[in-house]
Amino acid sequence: MVKELIKNNLCSACNLRSVFFARSYSGEKLCKNCFSDSIESKVKKTISKYKMFKFDDKIAVAVSGGKDSVSLLHILSKTQKNQPRSSLIAIIIDEGIQNYREEALEIAVSNCNKLKIDYKIVSFKNLYGLTLDEIISRRGENEKKSSCAFCGVFRRKAINYAARLVNADKIVTAHTLDDEVQTILLNIFHGDITRLSKGSPISEIVHPCFIQKVKPFCEILERESALYAYVKNIKFQDTPCPYSSEALRNDVRSMLNYMEEKHAGTKFTVFQTIKKIRPVLYQLNKKNSFGDCSNCGEPASLGLCKACEMLNRIK
Amino acid sequence: MVKELIKNNLCSACNLRSVFFARSYSGEKLCKNCFSDSIESKVKKTISKYKMFKFDDKIAVAVSGGKDSVSLLHILSKTQKNQPRSSLIAIIIDEGIQNYREEALEIAVSNCNKLKIDYKIVSFKNLYGLTLDEIISRRGENEKKSSCAFCGVFRRKAINYAARLVNADKIVTAHTLDDEVQTILLNIFHGDITRLSKGSPISEIVHPCFIQKVKPFCEILERESALYAYVKNIKFQDTPCPYSSEALRNDVRSMLNYMEEKHAGTKFTVFQTIKKIRPVLYQLNKKNSFGDCSNCGEPASLGLCKACEMLNRIK
Numbered sequence: 001m002v003k004e005l006i007k008n009n010l011c012s013a014c015n016l017r018s019v020f021f022a023r024s025y026s027g028e029k030l031c032k033n034c035f036s037d038s039i040e041s042k043v044k045k046t047i048s049k050y051k052m053f054k055f056d057d058k059i060a061v062a063v064s065g066g067k068d069s070v071s072l073l074h075i076l077s078k079t080q081k082n083q084p085r086s087s088l089i090a091i092i093i094d095e096g097i098q099n100y101r102e103e104a105l106e107i108a109v110s111n112c113n114k115l116k117i118d119y120k121i122v123s124f125k126n127l128y129g130l131t132l133d134e135i136i137s138r139r140g141e142n143e144k145k146s147s148c149a150f151c152g153v154f155r156r157k158a159i160n161y162a163a164r165l166v167n168a169d170k171i172v173t174a175h176t177l178d179d180e181v182q183t184i185l186l187n188i189f190h191g192d193i194t195r196l197s198k199g200s201p202i203s204e205i206v207h208p209c210f211i212q213k214v215k216p217f218c219e220i221l222e223r224e225s226a227l228y229a230y231v232k233n234i235k236f237q238d239t240p241c242p243y244s245s246e247a248l249r250n251d252v253r254s255m256l257n258y259m260e261e262k263h264a265g266t267k268f269t270v271f272q273t274i275k276k277i278r279p280v281l282y283q284l285n286k287k288n289s290f291g292d293c294s295n296c297g298e299p300a301s302l303g304l305c306k307a308c309e310m311l312n313r314i315k
Numbered sequence: 316m317v318k319e320l321i322k323n324n325l326c327s328a329c330n331l332r333s334v335f336f337a338r339s340y341s342g343e344k345l346c347k348n349c350f351s352d353s354i355e356s357k358v359k360k361t362i363s364k365y366k367m368f369k370f371d372d373k374i375a376v377a378v379s380g381g382k383d384s385v386s387l388l389h390i391l392s393k394t395q396k397n398q399p400r401s402s403l404i405a406i407i408i409d410e411g412i413q414n415y416r417e418e419a420l421e422i423a424v425s426n427c428n429k430l431k432i433d434y435k436i437v438s439f440k441n442l443y444g445l446t447l448d449e450i451i452s453r454r455g456e457n458e459k460k461s462s463c464a465f466c467g468v469f470r471r472k473a474i475n476y477a478a479r480l481v482n483a484d485k486i487v488t489a490h491t492l493d494d495e496v497q498t499i500l501l502n503i504f505h506g507d508i509t510r511l512s513k514g515s516p517i518s519e520i521v522h523p524c525f526i527q528k529v530k531p532f533c534e535i536l537e538r539e540s541a542l543y544a545y546v547k548n549i550k551f552q553d554t555p556c557p558y559s560s561e562a563l564r565n566d567v568r569s570m571l572n573y574m575e576e577k578h579a580g581t582k583f584t585v586f587q588t589i590k591k592i593r594p595v596l597y598q599l600n601k602k603n604s605f606g607d608c609s610n611c612g613e614p615a616s617l618g619l620c621k622a623c624e625m626l627n628r629i630k
Contacts, residue, residue, distance in 0.1 A: 188503075189574070189581055191588040248578060255570045259504070263563060266504050273506045280595045 013038070021227060025264040032231050039228045043075050043216050050201045052214040053170060056085040060168035060211070062159050063090045063111070063119070065104030067229045067236040068174035070111050072217055074234055076172065077115040090119035091162040091171070093155055096131020097242065104237040111235065122162040124154055128311060136243060138314045147243035150310060157298065157307045163211045171213045178222035180215070181267045182252050184274045189248065196274065197281035204282070207290040207299035221260075221267065328353070336542060340579040347546050354543045358390050358531050365516045367529040368485060371400040375483035375526075377474050378405045378426070378434070380419030382544045382551040383489035385426050387532055389549055391487065392430040405434035406477040406486070408470055411446025412557065419552040426550065437477040439469055443626060451558060453629045462558035465625060472613065472622045478526045486528045493537035495530070496582045497567050499589045504563065511589065512596035519597070522605040522614035536575075536582065 011017050017031035030038060047053060061076060063069045073090060080086055092108045095101055105121070112119040125131050130138070135154070136147055163171045180199070187196040198204070203213040217225060229236050259266045292298070293305035295312075304312065326332050332346035345353060362368060376391060378384045388405060395401055407423045410416055420436070427434040440446050445453070450469070451462055478486045495514070502511040513519070518528040532540060544551050574581045607613070608620035610627075619627065 188585055188588050189578070191584045191591075193588060193591055196588075196592075251574060251577060255573075259566060259570070262566060263504070269506045270503055273503050273508060273511075276506075276508055277511075277592070277596060277599070280599055281592060284592070284595055 036231050040075050046219050047216050057169040059088050059170050060091045060163040061172040063108045065108040065237045067226045070236045071225050071229045072174040088117050089166050090117050092121045093158045094123035096124045107237050120162050120166050122158050146245045148246045153306045171211050174217050175215045176217045176220050176222040176225050177267050180218050181270045185252050194285045197285045209299050351546050355390050361534050362531050372484040373402050374485050375404050375406045375478040376487040378407055378423045380423040380552045382541045385551045386540050386544045387489040403432050404481050405432050407436045408473045409438035411439045422552050435477050435481050437473050461560045463561045468621045486526050489532050490530045491532045491535050491537040491540050492582050495533050496585045500567050509600045512600045524614050
């Protein structure tokens with residue numbers, strides 16, 4: 001009886017140390033070591049399954065200072081040690097959010113220093129002439145787009161710009177399985193088939209100026225990414241952004257967490273389902289080609305790129 | 316001020332009678348008369364948009380006795396009056412559920428009599444040799460399929476059988492927008508792309524024995540179908556089935572109701588999104604052809620049709 005109890009409390013991978021985490025969708029019960037090993041090995045498998053990197057890629061990791069991007073930076077600095085001709089660099093975007101972004105920047109930089117990884121900081125102020133604070137305060141009262149929608153457009157352009165600046169071959173973002181599945185459902189709820197057809201774990205290159213984006217965390221639950229940071233004693237910012245305002249995404253998040261709790265594996269199934277149908281959706285939408293923005297020369301689907309169009313509206 | 320108050324309380328369609336129902340996704344505020352007119356006219360539009368009927372169709376309406384099927388029967392008996400060469404007949408399936416189905420059957424029959432519509436009753440007992448009660452009690456303990464999954468297979472076969480028996484050209488089912496969207500999300504959560512690709516408001520005819528199924532309520536909210544029955548003083552059964560057991564569907568239902576309340580129009584957007592991508596999904600899955608069941612001769616995708624396969628397991 002006592003033996004049985006002790007046995008039940010032993011890690012199902014090493015059978016040595018006591019259980020720290022029970023993975024409900026697989027039935028595994030893991031100790032701290034085997035848990036973090038499992039995350040690292042899953043990231044490696046994801047990278048190889050989707051052929052995310054070439055052996056000599058210069059890889060730019062977009063690091064915000066939050067748990068996901070910092071955890072991923074730590075994992076990549078470990079796994080890429082076996083790829084001597086590949087190199088890592090961190091891209092840190094300073095959106096300009098007073099009393100919030102400074103801490104995240106400091107955390108991002110200190111993690112880079114600890115891991116001896118070079119970094120490049122690009123600020124909204126330098127790139128667009130305005131901080132996010134200024135952009136948000138200048139928005140008209142009739143502006144329907146949320147702060148997150150504004151920030152997202154400017155951040156995506158800044159990341160691509162920074163990655164070109166450092167001659168990167170790939171951009172890594174730390175989108176988790178949760179982010180991916182939330183976005184999938186949001187696109188369905190918004191009826192946005194074009195976006196549903198994009199968002200693959202490795203992006204299509206639709207313009208020579210776009211650097212390919214890959215998502216090595218796309219099959220990692222957000223919960224497990226946070227736990228990895230905790231187990232590895234990694235420093236990250238955990239205050240939420242003061243502009244965070246996506247009501248619908250928050251509802252979808254709660255709903256998916258509830259479904260995952262009651263029906264373990266739901267998030268992964270949704271991810272797999274859309275992965276299977278994405279190629280046909282992509283073919284359906286392929287007509288959307290990219291030209292050059294008439295203002296900044298960056299890729300644009302119409303005359304102006306989205307960032308320049310938004311800046312025009314604000315300025 | 317008082318004038319304003321009275322004006323605000325007047326139906327936005329007729330401007331005469333006081334408001335009974337506010338339709339949040341469209342902003343309409345309708346009196347009882349205009350509300351029920353709007354449902355009838357929406358059903359007519361749906362029928363014509365999807366080209367559900369030919370002018371001389373013999374239409375078999377599957378009537379369970381619940382609010383949706385009874386409301387739809389009333390609406391069709393009204394709208395089909397303009398189609399003198401078309402005819403209506405009700406199909407009533409007696410699954411054999413003691414202390415539950417008797418009441419529903421009586422209600423279904425009394426509605427048919429009131430509307431002077433012929434009906435045909437087909438029972439599980441006659442068709443399969445077993446009532447649903449008997450089928451459920453004989454299931455093995457290891458049976459993973461829910462009662463609803465069992466009943467669904469037998470009921471679909473019974474409806475198609477009954478429709479052939481009365482020489483119907485079309486089968487009408489009263490699936491509402493809620494049913495459709497719940498099924499869409501369930502198929503995504505189950506990763507079932509084949510089912511996602513089917514379920515169009517008018518079914519594909521994949522075998523000569525299958526009678527085409529159409530869903531004139533596919534764009535009507537369940538809530539409005541219930542309200543229609545209430546306004547029109549239609550008798551229906553409102554006790555839930557004692558076997559009702561679809562935990563996941565209930566979760567999806569609550570979640571969608573919550574989303575619809577917070578973001579009016581969500582259900583319709585999901586419906587439209589999947590409608591747009593269904594044709595490409597269908598092409599992807601077209602290889603699934605139908606042969607004949609080696610036991611009963613009805614359509615089957617493998618050797619036995621699903622109903623015969625389930626009966627074999629039970630008997």
